[in-house]
Amino acid sequence: MLSTGEMGALATPRTVAVVGASRDETKLSGKTVAYLRRFGFSGRIIPVSRSAGVVAGIPTVPALTASDGVELAILAVPADHVADQLEMCRTAGVTATVVFAGGFGELGERGAANEAALRGIPGIGVGGMRVVGPNCLGFVHxxxxxxxxxxxxxxxxxxxxxNAALVTRSGGFxxxxxxxxxxxxxGCSWWVSTGNEFDVTLAEMLESLVEQDDVERLLVCSxxxxxxxxxxxxxxxxxxxxxxxxxxxxxxxxHGARAAASHTGTAAGQHRVxxxxxxxxxxxxxxxxxxxxDAGRALAAHPHGARAxxxxxxxxxxxxxxxADASADAGLALASWDAPWRERLARGLPPLASTANPVDVTATSDSRAFEHAVRTAASHPDTGVIVAxxxxxxxxEAERVKILTEAQAASDTPIVVSWVGASAGLESQLAAAHVxxxxxxxxxxxxxxxxxxxGALAALGERDDAEAHSHAIDRRRELAAAQALADRSRWVPRADGSLLLTDEASRELLAAYGVTTPHERTVDNAAEALRAAELLGYPVVLKARSTELLHRSAAGLVRTGISNGDELRSAIDALRGLSSGRLGRGGLVVQQQVGAGCELLAGITRDPAFGxxxxxxxxxxxxxxxxxxxALLPPASPSxxxxxxxxxxxxxxxxxSSTSAAAIASSAAETLAAISRLAADCRDIVAEADFNPLIVSPDGTGRLIATAVDWVVLGDPAATG
Amino acid sequence: MLSTGEMGALATPRTVAVVGASRDETKLSGKTVAYLRRFGFSGRIIPVSRSAGVVAGIPTVPALTASDGVELAILAVPADHVADQLEMCRTAGVTATVVFAGGFGELGERGAANEAALRGIPGIGVGGMRVVGPNCLGFVHxxxxxxxxxxxxxxxxxxxxxNAALVTRSGGFxxxxxxxxxxxxxGCSWWVSTGNEFDVTLAEMLESLVEQDDVERLLVCSxxxxxxxxxxxxxxxxxxxxxxxxxxxxxxxxHGARAAASHTGTAAGQHRVxxxxxxxxxxxxxxxxxxxxDAGRALAAHPHGARAxxxxxxxxxxxxxxxADASADAGLALASWDAPWRERLARGLPPLASTANPVDVTATSDSRAFEHAVRTAASHPDTGVIVAxxxxxxxxEAERVKILTEAQAASDTPIVVSWVGASAGLESQLAAAHVxxxxxxxxxxxxxxxxxxxGALAALGERDDAEAHSHAIDRRRELAAAQALADRSRWVPRADGSLLLTDEASRELLAAYGVTTPHERTVDNAAEALRAAELLGYPVVLKARSTELLHRSAAGLVRTGISNGDELRSAIDALRGLSSGRLGRGGLVVQQQVGAGCELLAGITRDPAFGxxxxxxxxxxxxxxxxxxxALLPPASPSxxxxxxxxxxxxxxxxxSSTSAAAIASSAAETLAAISRLAADCRDIVAEADFNPLIVSPDGTGRLIATAVDWVVLGDPAATG
Structure with a gap:
């Protein structure tokens, strides 16, 4: 986030320098000084130029010095001069700069030299001089x-x-x-184009603008x-x-195409994150x-939105x-009107009118009926917004406009209008009345x-605050388990250089987070497998372990529903037939069969933007x-x-079909929240993970519980000791 | 469809009567005569009124007679006069009428008397006098x-x-x-509002308008x-x-909510038909x-559309x-540019430009670069449409407009423009040049x-014509099987009064249409079942028949993967436990197990609009x-x-994952086409049917085939003998 001082250098600078200013206002380098003057900037303007002499009546200086006291410097110089001039600004103690020129990283190799020069300047960024751009159209306030x-x-x-801040990355668009x-x-109180985001990112600009008093909403193109x-x-x-x-x-x-590189990408990819x-x-x-x-216009009229x-x-x-169709498409729920309210509505409407929602006052009705419908809707307690x-x-027309503007003036319930084939000027007339x-x-x-x-924004924040940490959880145990992952011995190197968390370590980790896993035994031969199955109780699942084939089910390494010793023996033979080198380090596991249920996937991945x-x-x-x-930002609350x-x-x-969706979601909530804490705690060590399936099924007593049945946890080789 | 004479009565009537014409042009009944005169109708106008005397300078008549030779009568009378006046028109030999008044079926009970009077008039409809409306705003030509x-x-x-025909049901909208x-x-050559569709439906109007020479495209709201x-x-x-x-x-x-009442509705419902x-x-x-x-405007500029x-x-x-995002959303494929074409493009663009598609000539480029890009795209063989x-x-601006209009004049490739923040009037200036x-x-x-x-419309028609009946099919056998369904003995009455086609009859029907079903045997006891299973070969499926529980799998009446006699015996015990009256008339079936594969549903249902x-x-x-x-209209071609x-x-x-999607679709095509012929042939008798699953899996030789494994065919009690 930009500091208050830095934002002040953008919004209310006492002295602005325009570096590379030209006398010719038709040239790009001549525009900025002209705009500053035309739009009433009341501070001091210092044009910097070696050649221009006087720009817009102001004598130029060849370079800036600390004594100039410049807060904001605007660089209208070609790309190959940017580094030198930024360095001059920094030396002169400038707080913030804007760089227009393109010709840097966005050009790849062709811009490499300029980009390198830019990267070579010290003291830029948080705590130093801030740079908006390069390759941008700057900002206006x-x-x-x-x-x-x-x-x-x-x-x-x-x-x-x-009072809108309009923030775009692209300058031209x-x-x-x-x-x-x-x-x-x-109307916009700010327009900012962030361009290449060499220093100030669009996200950082949003973070800074949201704190400004003259910003009530942010409209963003990125x-x-x-x-x-x-x-x-x-x-x-x-x-x-x-x-x-x-x-x-x-x-x-x-968007998200890179996230899809993770093998969980199919579930999450494609911009889904x-x-x-x-x-x-x-x-x-x-x-x-x-x-x-349209959204900006609606919010300008009703900054706090509307109730549902x-x-x-x-x-x-x-x-x-x-x-009505469009409402269904937009997820806009229609208000219910009960019988007394429908009667109240009907009293002012012609007999052909419909008092269901949509309320149809009919084309032949007079203005009085229309007014009655709008006014009644405005006083109807379950109506949060009226679409007329x-x-x-x-x-x-004039009569209808009057009805709408007066109804809006008399009510907090926003009225939004569609007027098909309206006269010119009618929309701005209504807009002036907050319609x-x-x-x-x-x-x-x-x-x-x-x-x-x-309108639901504030409630959204409150809800999440209220429920944070509302559950008794042994965080010490969880964090200890997460830290234990730094121990290299818990990881098995794979052929491609990645690291796989061992089954034992995975089970320990899940146990620490309170995630249920089925009982299982690792076995070396058929006799051990039979003993294990007797101990666990049939039916059982037989799995071949593999450090290389991560999708065991797809690879045929999982046999489920084994109900007796004969079946187990033939399953062992079948799996052994497969274990011909492709599996890497392996072994066999006999696992309790979890009853059929609703199968979920819980995964962890690294998004290029969100981590x-x-x-x-x-x-x-x-x-x-x-x-x-x-996708969820970890840690997520159970709700x-x-x-x-x-x-x-x-x-x-x-x-x-005997299980309700609500019951499943509620039963899975604690486990999913636990995995999200795990994701947050292990963010440096775990590169990606799949817990799939996570089966939500009834336990012995009929209570639904979520059980992690299979998993893959891959480590970041850079982060494990 | 309206006959040529009926459409002529609407488009080029020699004599038009306005029934209920008023002298007061501010009243609804006074408008029509005024409009006819103002907009230059050159035929004879007969105002019909008992009281008005003279309307717009034309003497009124109290009633129409045959000698008036009226082709089109426009009824501007209240709902309770409509029936009488229509009867008068019919007697006077009027070809077509338009009825404005609301107050009929759309009001339910309140309009019942008027609706009944309307229905009481003989000689309205195809072959008689045609009526547009009531409860409509009529039409304009x-x-x-x-x-x-x-x-x-x-x-x-x-x-x-x-040259657009604008057809709406609702008058006001x-x-x-x-x-x-x-x-x-x-611009519109026709605007028609069809209202209640007492006689002429919107669909019939479309059918008639599409034949008119002055209609090149139809824009429809319904x-x-x-x-x-x-x-x-x-x-x-x-x-x-x-x-x-x-x-x-x-x-x-x-839409389609009624279709969803069919139990196959979940798959098809919701407007999907x-x-x-x-x-x-x-x-x-x-x-x-x-x-x-927007579509109308684009098609007005380019009536034949564009290539992909x-x-x-x-x-x-x-x-x-x-x-690019919007293209993906709209299913608009972007053209590929190969290296030679990209080079050709690059030759006229600044170094920072991108020659990938989207072609970005950059904001700082001059008009020449923009022109080069547009012209090159227009000559690029894989580009069917340009979005500038x-x-x-x-x-x-003027220079860019000139570039676009000249490029469009020189090329058949449509150019569509987005101009963010354009000056007023610029859009119509471009539209005049077909941009x-x-x-x-x-x-x-x-x-x-x-x-x-x-642009793909014509090709769509050609494709379906070309492939019709391209496959050798024994239609005599198919039709005989369809006709055999009229035999009441093939149907079992269910508790709710519907009729279920027997398993045997279903299998016969499917066999006649060349749809593969698994071998099966009906059995009465365990001994028979064991013999049947030996004969069919394990694994087998055991099903309990039921006339009442139609979704056998969901009801637990199907046991799959039975691999030996012990399993079969316990499956029989289990199913018998269930057969406690709820099943209706039943019995057990042992069926060959079809190998795992891709499971499809083929269904037949009756849609309220499409049959x-x-x-x-x-x-x-x-x-x-x-x-x-x-949904498909039966019969459908295999392709x-x-x-x-x-x-x-x-x-x-x-x-x-070893099976390709293309192979599955291709293997299922003939079977699906056969079921669609069955649907068409049996449309009077079969009320609905489900063939689910239809499993596409490899046969003994590894060839993919589609097998109908389970089905429900319900008959229309009214249509079975």
Whole structure:
């Protein structure tokens, strides 16, 4: 996070230097000084140039010195001059800098020399001089006139006032978004483009902006994400402060592709890690620029969002049906109207009207009926947001606008409008009265859904705070077991150089975290196996151990449902037939058979952005078939794990229909939370792990318990002693 | 379908009567005559009124007679006068009528009297007088000035000329859509609202409009669908004529809910029937009004759509990533660029540009580079459509517009533009040059995807024609088997009154259609069972027959993998324990065990709109878990069945990884096609059926074959003798 001083250097600098300033305002290097002056920056501007002499009436200096007292330096110089000029800034005690030039790491080899020069400068980063960019369009903070950009978008308009921070990585697209936001009447207090993120990352910028008083919501465009930890902190802080983050979720088709390199990737891969974590943190993901701007407009009108429960009021059945579909798509629950409330509604509506939700006042009704429906919905206790659908009807347009604006002024329940075929200017007229309006029912519904998600933000934070550490757990034992993994003897080296945790060590680790595993015996021959089976009780499972074939079931190394000695003997023969070198170091294990149940996968993987994350998915043979994995930030609370597990298809549709989904999710919750603590505690040592299947089935007394039946735990060779 | 004469009565009537015409143009009943005159209807207008005297300068008549020669009568009378006036029209030999009034079946009991009066009129419908409505806003056909509506939307604008037919069920919403279409510059040759569909259904209207010379594409809004057969005919004809149908797919959240009442509903339900059939027929489904209008605009510019393979040309990496994501979402494949073509591209681009697709010419490049990229993409043989992404840059806007319009004029490859933050008027300027432009990359990509789907329409029709009946099949045997089902003795009555086809009859039926079933023997006692098992060879399956418990596996009536006599005996004991009355008429069956394989479900169900349809889904225990059923119109060609099967999750992720998805789909194709013929042939007799699982597994020689292992065939009691 940028310090208060660093953010102050961006927002309210007393002295700004523009390095490489040109007199020619049509050139990129000539724009910044012109913008600073045009948009009313009231501090001192120092143009730095060896040749320009005077820029915009201000004499230039050839170089900066400490006595200049520059807080913010904006570098409008070519890539091969950036390192020298940054070094000059640092020596002159500049707090923060913005570097526009492209031509660094983003070009690969062609930018290598410039990148190396950049990396060669000492004292940049946290505790030193901060750098935004390079390869960015800088930032603007209109309130103080700090237009630290060369983006020609500022030639086109005066940024509208507002309280959104618009943060983009890409400069070119970002300036387009700023323009489009402005055209949509969406005012921004900040626009920042972070470019290559040599120092300040987009996530760090979010973390800093969320603390600013003039930021009430953050609109973000980022293809891919680095600094996941800063992103998580930013999102958690945004939760606490009820400042919604809306994110245009680009890079989805490549996002997470690296995470998929883990062999658990099929369950989790494909951007799933980012998606699940964003959802966990209450970050609102949207899929198009238009949706981002629509969300921004809705939140500008209603910064605290809305309570759940939408009531659709329509003047036509057709658009009501469309909006109901769109609500289902957007996950926006419709409010229930009980009989007394429906009667109250009916009293002001024509006989043909429908008082079900969608409330259809019919096309031929007068304005009074429409007003009655909107006003009644606004006072209806289970309605958190109203979606009003209108079309054409230009003759009584003014009357309808008046109804909507007065109803909104009189009520805390947000009203979102779709007006198909509205006159020009009508949307901004409604927006001025805090009634966001759109030309399409689907967009109105999506905006209402954003309001409800935003409205739940604060509750999300509270819920997770309340339940943290609510369970009695022997953390000393858990941490000791995690630390014990540093002991190299617990790991078996594999042919590819990775390390596999031994079965014994895995069982010890799981036991310390309170995860149930079936009883088992390692055996060397058939006689031992038979004795073990008698001891454990049939049916049993026979497994061949293998350090090389990690997916034992798929490799045919697991025989289940062995019900007597004959079957066990033939299973041993079969497995021995396989053990021809491919298995690596092995042996046989006889394991108690766990009864059939709901099979889950719990996994641990390292995400390039978020570091160690936990995965939960439908397990066993279903993992690849269903591919419904979700990621959690470890450690997860049991109730969060339960919520995630309850979404899995294997849980929602248990093969044994006598077991309820809720019972399965609840029974698995403590075990999943334990594995998430394990993931957090072992994040340095465990590179990845699969506990699959984790079977939730009734124990002897009929109580559902989760048992880890098979597992693979791979270590980070760099971290084990 | 409306006859040529009936469509002529709508499009080019010589004489139009307006029944219930009022002098007061502000009243609904006063609008139609005014519209007819204002929009230049050149035929004769007869206002019918007992009181008005003169309407718009035309003397009224109290009633119509045959000598008036009225082809089209527009009824602007209240609901309780409709029946009388329709009867008058019929007597006067009117060809077609439009009824505006609401107050019929849509009100349930409150409209019952009016509805009954309507139903009491003889001679309405095919072969008689046609009725559009009631409860509709009528239709408009601007070219001939036939504005048969009271929709005040016509007060607001002059409809733009064009070749789209806009067909909606809802009047109020529909007129909003017409207004919005007009505002978007989308011209319509027809707008029809079909209302209650007392006579003319929306589907029939589509079937009629698709034949009109002034209709090149159809844009449809309908919540729910009736007359599925007419819809299928309309869509097939649209295919042949390469006239795309784009459908705003509303009512999705209830659509198909009735189909889900079938016990195979889980696999097929939830609107899946409509969706799969629409996809099969090449109907383009969209989810929002905006997408409908965007599709209409794109198709207006490029009526024949585009070839597959999109190339994205962008001035900013950020929007390129967004567009790539949107392409993946929309199923729009990106074109591949090989090395020689990438070099050719690179020659005109700055060094920082990316020649991968998305082609990023970079924000700092000049117009020449952009032009080079667009022109090169237009000549690139694997590029079927270009998506050009621009933002702001108002200074060289005119230059970019010129580049795009000239490139489009010089090439058949459609160019679709996203211009974020464009100046007002720029979109219509580009549209005039056949370059559809949108303010959002996602919308541009979606529009390009619509073009590619539309471009494949003709090929879709050809493909299915070419392969029809390409396989040698004994149709006489099949039809005889289907007819034999009329024999009541093949059916067992169930407690709920439905009829279950006996196992023997089911096997005969399947055999006639060439569907493989396992050998089996019906047995009465353990001794018989043991003999049967010896004969069939272990392993065997033991099943208890039941006329009441149809899902035998779920009910525990199936024991698989029985490998010897002891196991068989204990299985018999176990099943006998269950057979306590709940089973109905039953018995035991010993069946050959089919080897493990990919399990599919083939089903037959009756859809309220489409009648008998076939379902294909992942089968066995996966049916409910995965819920990926798709519907086909029977009979389906083997290659269509293969394409559908190849989409199933159970096929795409076979549990036995040594089998390829393509091999499974191909092996199942003939069997699925056979079951679809069975569905078609037995559509009157079979109410629903499940063949589940249909196991695709290797036979003795290793060849994959599909075997129907278990089934339920329920008859329509009304249709069996």
């Amino acid at each position: 209109p309130e103080t006139g700090v237009m630290a950009t060369f983006g020609s978008v500022l030639d086109d308009f005066e940024p509208a006032p507002g 970002g300036s387009g978004v700023l323009g489009a936001a402005n055209a949509a009447g969406l 293809e891919g994400l680095t600094a996941g930890d800063a992103f998580v902190r930013a999102a958690r802080r945004a939760q606490q402060l009820s400042k919604p983050i809306v994110m245009l979720d680009t890079g989805r088709s490549t 980012f998606e699940s974590i964003a959802d966990e943190l209450g970050v609102i993901r949207v899929r198009s620029l238009q949706s981002l701007l 429960g939408a009531t659709i009021v329509t003047v036509s059945g057709g658009s009501g049906v469309l909006a 659908l209108l079309a054409n009807r230009r003759r009584d 966001p309006a759109f030309p399409d029912p689907t967009r109105a519904v999506d905006a209402a859904a954003v309001l409800v998600t935003a 160690t994350v936990m995965l939960i998915a439908s397990g066993g043979v279903l993992t690849e078939l269903i591919d419904d994995g979700m 969060h794990a339960e919520r995630v597990a309850a979404e899995l298809r294997a849980v929602r549709h248990p093969l044994d | 601007p070219e001939t000035g036939v504005m048969a509506t009271f929709g005040s939307v016509l007060d607001d604008f002059e409809p733009a000329p064009g 529909g007129s909003g859509v017409l207004g919005a279409a007009n505002a978007a510059g989308l 919540e729910g669908l009736t007359a599925g057969d007419a819809f299928v005919r309309a869509a097939r004809r649209a295919q042949q004529l390469s006239k795309p149908i784009v459908m705003l797919d509303t009512g999705r959240s209830t 409509f969706e799969s059939i629409a996809d099969e027929l090449g109907v383009i489904r969209v989810r929002s009004l905006q997408s409908l209008l 393979g999109a190339t994205i040309v962008t001035v900013s990496g950020g929007s390129g990533v967004l567009a 992404l621009l933002a702001n840059r108002r200074r060289d 559809p432009a949108f303010p959002d990359p996602t919308r541009a990509v979606d529009a390009a995807a619509v073009l590619v789907t539309a 008998t349809v076939m379902l294909i889904a992942s089968g066995g225990v996966l049916t409910e878990l995965i819920d990926d059923g798709m 269509h069945a293969e394409r559908v099967a190849a989409e199933l999750r159970a096929v795409r992720h076979p549990l036995d």
